[in-house]
Each structure stands twice: as structure tokens, then as C-alpha cells.
Amino acid sequence: MALDSTALKQVGIAADGALSEATAGRASIFEMTQAAEDAVLRPKDQGPWSHELRAALAARIARLNAEADLALQYAEGAGAFADLADPANDGAAQGLTEVVAFMDKVAADTRNVAAADISGLQAAGVADADIVRLAELNAFLAYQIRVIAGLRLMKGAFA
Amino acid sequence: MTRVITKFTRNVPHWQPRVTPVNLQEATEEQLDALKVTPSNTKVSDYVLTLAHDVESLKVRSPLFNAIMYDKGGMRRAERELGALGASMVNHCIYCAAVHAARHAQLEKSTEVTDRLFRDGAKAELDARDRAIFDFAVALSEAPSQAGPEHMAALKAAGLDAAEVLDLILSAALFGWANRLMHVLGDPVRVSEDVA
Structure with missing residues (x-):
């Protein structure tokens, strides 16, 4: 079950050794991490952010963090929003300029996010519940990307 | 009067949402379930009420958080x-x-x-x-x-x-x-x- 998780698959952990033992000891955490991915990438209640748009934004955030393989995996589900997976596109063509700028800032310049960034989204007509949905998607990816990067380093050090 | 804190401190501040949290009186069944609201437990923080806007994430987030910070070993x-x-x-x-x-x-x-x-x-x-x-x-x-x-x-x-x-x-x-x-x-x- 846990071995089906995106994080562990991305890293590719050998069946034995210290790293395999450590991840097996935290199997429930990897299962819950996968459940969290399902909740933010493919929720039952999408709100205005479709599964395709979420996948595109996830791919974009992975690329902003130099996680090319993860970006490719998410981009597969991006459909009509595939262009947004490229951080060079600002979302104007999709009518999502404010949303895309917000996601980039939260992902890569977190410390400088301020009240004006939230009021800017509200002024652009984004409902409060949908702002929370964007933040959760972004926040989960920050976590998942760092787990993958950390496991990759462990693979070199603790194999 | 409220004052926004900008310096690190161990003295835990109050958290003031920038969006309107879910109103407990108007919460859906699914939100109440995720919030673990029962007749004897009706105290929910503004932070958790804010996250209740995305109830599917909230449900999986709390157990994951607790496991990472508190699981044994x-x-x-x-x-x-x-x-x-x-x-x-x-x-x-x-x-x-x-x-x-x-x-x-x-x-x-x-x-x-x-x-x-x-x-x-x-x-x-x-x-x-x-x-x-x-x-x-x-x-x-x-x-x-x-x-x-x-x-x-x-x-x-x-x-x-x-x-x-x-x-x-x-x-x-x-x-x-x-x-x-x-x-x-x-x-x-x-x-x-x-x-x-």
C-alpha cells in the first residue's frame, strides 16, 4: 500500500537496507501522505479548481522547485491547462493571472506573502473557500516535494 | 486593538484569519465531522474553521500532522x-x-x-x-x-x-x-x- 505512494515511487527505494527499514517504520505516514495528495489534487468537491488545473499548478510548483520528474507526472493530468505547468506562462491566456502569481509566490517566496496577496485574490473575485483550497494545494506540494528531495539524499547516504 | 507581530517570540500570539472562517452554525455534516464537533465539544479555533473550507484536506491533515510530530520511535x-x-x-x-x-x-x-x-x-x-x-x-x-x-x-x-x-x-x-x-x-x- 505505502509503496504505491508518489513520494516513494519517485525515489525508488531498494527492498532492503537502512532506508527501506526506516520508510517501512513510517508506512502509515506515507499512506496518509498519499491520501492528502488525493484530497488536494483530485478532491470530490473541486470548487472552481478542476482536477486538470490542480495538476497543472502542481506540475508548475514541482518545476519551480527543480523536481522535473514529479512535474512530468503531474503534467500528465493537466489537460487543457498544460501550458500553466511552465513557469514562464503567467496565466493571462487562461484568465488566471492573479491565481498563478499567488501560487508562485506562496511556493517560492513564502516569507514575503502578505495580507495584500489575499485581498488581491478577493478583489479578483476568488471566494474565501477557494483561496483556502489554493493554499492547501500549494502547501501540500511544498511538503511532498521536500519529502522526495530528502529521501533522495538519504538514498545516497543510507542505502 | 490588535497589533501584528513581526518578530520571533516564544510567547504564542493570537492567529487572525485573512479570510472568513466557516461559521459553525452553517457548517455541513462533513465539516462538523472533520471538525470533531460534538455537543460536548463546540470549541474550534479560527484556524481550524478556516481550513474547514477545504474539508477533504482537513480530514487527512490532522492525523498526518500528529503522526509526524508524535509517533513513537x-x-x-x-x-x-x-x-x-x-x-x-x-x-x-x-x-x-x-x-x-x-x-x-x-x-x-x-x-x-x-x-x-x-x-x-x-x-x-x-x-x-x-x-x-x-x-x-x-x-x-x-x-x-x-x-x-x-x-x-x-x-x-x-x-x-x-x-x-x-x-x-x-x-x-x-x-x-x-x-x-x-x-x-x-x-x-x-x-x-x-x-x-
Whole structure:
């Protein structure tokens, strides 16, 4: 079950050794991490952010963090929003300029996010519940990307 | 009167949402279930009511958070708090830094480490083990690509085993998540009491 998780698959952990033992000891955490991915990438209640748009934004955030393989995996589900997976596109063509700028800032310049960034989204007509949905998607990816990067380093050090 | 806090402190501020939290009286069945609201437990924080706007995430987030920070074995709890604090200082999440610095001090029965970190910043003098833990958490939080084999080597040299390093990765990464909710969706404030 846990071995089906995106994080562990991305890293590719050998069946034995210290790293395999450590991840097996935290199997429930990897299962819950996968459940969290399902909740933010493919929720039952999408709100205005479709599964395709979420996948595109996830791919974009992975690329902003130099996680090319993860970006490719998410981009597969991006459909009509595939262009947004490229951080060079600002979302104007999709009518999502404010949303895309917000996601980039939260992902890569977190410390400088301020009240004006939230009021800017509200002024652009984004409902409060949908702002929370964007933040959760972004926040989960920050976590998942760092787990993958950390496991990759462990693979070199603790194999 | 409220005043937004901009400096790190162990004195936990009040968290003031920038969006309107879910109104408990208007919450759906699914939200009430995720909020664990029962007739005997109707106290829910503004933070959790804010996250209830995305109820599917809220449901999976709390058990995951608790497992990473509190499950038995692996890294000592105080050291997981140090990982959380490293992330929170990088992301300038004043609220998260306060909560987890306070927990670190409580678990260690000493404010020395967090006093130093808040006074001198990331370069504060720490013992070799705390230094390796904090530096890795900071690098991973700044950008995943900034964490490198040299950080792993320092952690191993400081005596951490694989289970401990995995717990550090998880706690630092988890605060990449928590900071992007707390610091983005609200402000840390002090509410001054009205003088009658």
C-alpha cells in the first residue's frame, strides 16, 4: 500500500537496507501522505479548481522547485491547462493571472506573502473557500516535494 | 486593538484569519465531522474553521500532522520541534515558530537553544547535533535543491541514524506545509485588553 505512494515511487527505494527499514517504520505516514495528495489534487468537491488545473499548478510548483520528474507526472493530468505547468506562462491566456502569481509566490517566496496577496485574490473575485483550497494545494506540494528531495539524499547516504 | 507581530517570540500570539472562517452554525455534516464537533465539544479555533473550507484536506491533515510530530520511535520529539522551527524561521511564520519554539523549550526544560536562535538567527551557536539538524531543516526549507550530501554527512557525523533522519525530513517538510497555511491565510497578532 505505502509503496504505491508518489513520494516513494519517485525515489525508488531498494527492498532492503537502512532506508527501506526506516520508510517501512513510517508506512502509515506515507499512506496518509498519499491520501492528502488525493484530497488536494483530485478532491470530490473541486470548487472552481478542476482536477486538470490542480495538476497543472502542481506540475508548475514541482518545476519551480527543480523536481522535473514529479512535474512530468503531474503534467500528465493537466489537460487543457498544460501550458500553466511552465513557469514562464503567467496565466493571462487562461484568465488566471492573479491565481498563478499567488501560487508562485506562496511556493517560492513564502516569507514575503502578505495580507495584500489575499485581498488581491478577493478583489479578483476568488471566494474565501477557494483561496483556502489554493493554499492547501500549494502547501501540500511544498511538503511532498521536500519529502522526495530528502529521501533522495538519504538514498545516497543510507542505502 | 490588535497589533501584528513581526518578530520571533516564544510567547504564542493570537492567529487572525485573512479570510472568513466557516461559521459553525452553517457548517455541513462533513465539516462538523472533520471538525470533531460534538455537543460536548463546540470549541474550534479560527484556524481550524478556516481550513474547514477545504474539508477533504482537513480530514487527512490532522492525523498526518500528529503522526509526524508524535509517533513513537525515531527522532526525539524535541528534535522534531527543532526541524519544525527551522522551516518556520525560513518562511517567517511567526505563529508556527512561537508554538514550536515553546514546545522545544518545554520538552528540553530549557529555553537556551530557542533563545539563541531568536536572538542570533540561523547562525546562532548550537551543539554539533542541533547544528546539523537545524542546518538541514533550513536548507530543505529554503529550496529542496539547497539540501545536499554535505548535510547528510553532517547528520551522520552527529550520530543520527536513518530513522532519525527520516523523521527530520518529515518534520521539516511538514512545516513547509503548515507555514504555507498559517503564514499565508492569517496574521499573528496581540490583542490588547480594553481597559474598563
